[in-house]
Amino acid sequence: MAAACAMTAALALLPLAHATPDTGRPAAVREPASLAAAPATPWVLSDTCADPEASLRPSGVDGAAIARIKAAGKLVAGVDQNSFRWGYRNQTAEGGLDGFDIDLVKAIAKDILGDENAVIYRAIPTSQRVPALQEGRVDIVVRTMTINCKRLEDVAFSTAYFEAGQQVLVPKGSPITGYDSSLKDKRICFAAGSTAQAALTSQSYGSVPVTVANQLDCLVRLQLGEVDGIVTDNALAAGQAAQDPSVRLVGSPFTREFYGVAMNKDASDLVRRVNKVLENYRAGGSGSPWMNSYRKHLEPVLPGVAAPPAPKYRDG
Template sequence: MRSSLRGWGGVTAMAVVCVLVALLALCLPKSAVSTRTGGTEKTATSTAATSTATTGSTADEDCEDPEKQTLSPSSADGPTIQEIKNRKGEKRKLIVGVDQNSYRWGYRNPNSGKKAELEGFDIDLVHRIAEDILGDPKAVQFKAIPTDQRIPAIQDGRVDMVVRTMTINCARIEDVAFSAPYFKTGQQVLAPKSSPVTGYDDTLAHKRICTAAGSTAYSTLEADKKSGELPATTDISTTVPNQLDCLVRLQLGEVDAVVTDGALAASQAAQDPTVQLKGDAFTAEYYGVAMKKDADDLVRRVNQILVDYRKDTANGWQASYGKWLSATLGKDAKKSEPPAPQYLRTG
């Protein structure tokens, strides 16, 4: 067994946490990506659309720049927002699907000295949205949702939105509406420091890789294996409901590497000093807030909130990055900042 997780009390403690997560979480059924060939990146905007686990269908082959397919900002209250505001008493809250075990993004910190409240970069954004819409940053009902259940939770109306390191891609914009991007990342390989794996390359031959079910990571691996860009002997059959479970599988020696967003992988490397990122990111993708397809007023409102959030240097995006992510991704946030938003969706 590799050395224990920093701040989590080891694999045994992690197992306990996972059980608690399973009990607490609801049982609810990634953006243009680029694959690397010969050391260079090529755009493949519909790669993630190959994953039927995510949407059950193939996205439009002509899809380009999905992160730009959102509505222009507005502070107006429409029917969706009014419905949220009209909730009474204790139910007058924004209902948001989040993660509760992604370190520094959305997680319950057992060492916080509180009641293991949810905290992290995504959680900060949720509080900002709630403050703008309901006037109270704490007016939030959090619902923990597995990776592959984010879209069903939105479509079924169980949540108003999902803020859970969710990549905007061509397949997903067929089923849900996204805000403008609020973070830039890319897929990377995580493996033990002693591993011969050097990155997303031929060293993954005969290796077992873990990904989260319904993730961009899995659909990218699936597509690259079919196209021959990933060795045919690479085993990608291990998928888990939540990405952190891959780290546990890696610690137990059940898999040889993990593929996930570099932003998440960096946090996992911070939890376990025996693992590290291998090679550079081999995709470029963007996180967005996901909402119902027809919730136009809510999409516009969130986009306005994001504009203001990025302008707020004291308590906005930059401050949240410094608090939660600078330790794992570096003090310079430029590589993680999303591009200036474009609002190409008209209806």
């Protein structure tokens, strides 16, 4: 029976597992009332900076990073290919990759290079998002990456493009009720380098940690009965629940987090350019590119989002 379950899970997720062609430069649930729901047990990452979501002011002026991308003729983007509705393999989509994050990558490429398809997509695991930027393997990472002070020590971020929160995903009928004492002695899965890992390291509630490289691996383990629950962004979890109706989100979001486009710390001109793209991407109210992408990809699994987060800027 276990072998049969494993085969079923593998087949169900197979379309998401194909490798992304790499050429060019080297190296749901509808249960949560709101993403901003008040957490039952607040947990806050011990940030050491003020206003981590504040980024550089937008500009269209080219600098060294933009010049390098234009000379190469391609934008190299680190993305996910396993997160349903965000960045995933969709055989009906041009180029095979689809999702909310992929739409944003295309908008950035269109602005810089004049062609939304002038992109080399590199699928990177959660734990490799920062190293990929530091080592120059990618120009940007658009991969549901939460902006926080710790990460700002290593990379630069754009202004926020989506708001989410950590929540618990479990099989229907599970005794787990949320991020609380019901996690005691339960095997809880999370991705290495994620906000979930930081939360559970700080307050585990007696749970048994299970770490994976990619967040989707947690869903496979949950399907196989190898873990009892998952802690992850509820925005991601809603897509996973849409893939597997036998799971559901429980409790309330216990963090308030913002996704940003990550870039190398030395690429200030690229940060400003991406912020310019985001200004245009948000503009237009209900008819903005942001809202159009949300309605296409996320509204079916994550309803009730009325607008993108407002940008914050810092001096300089």
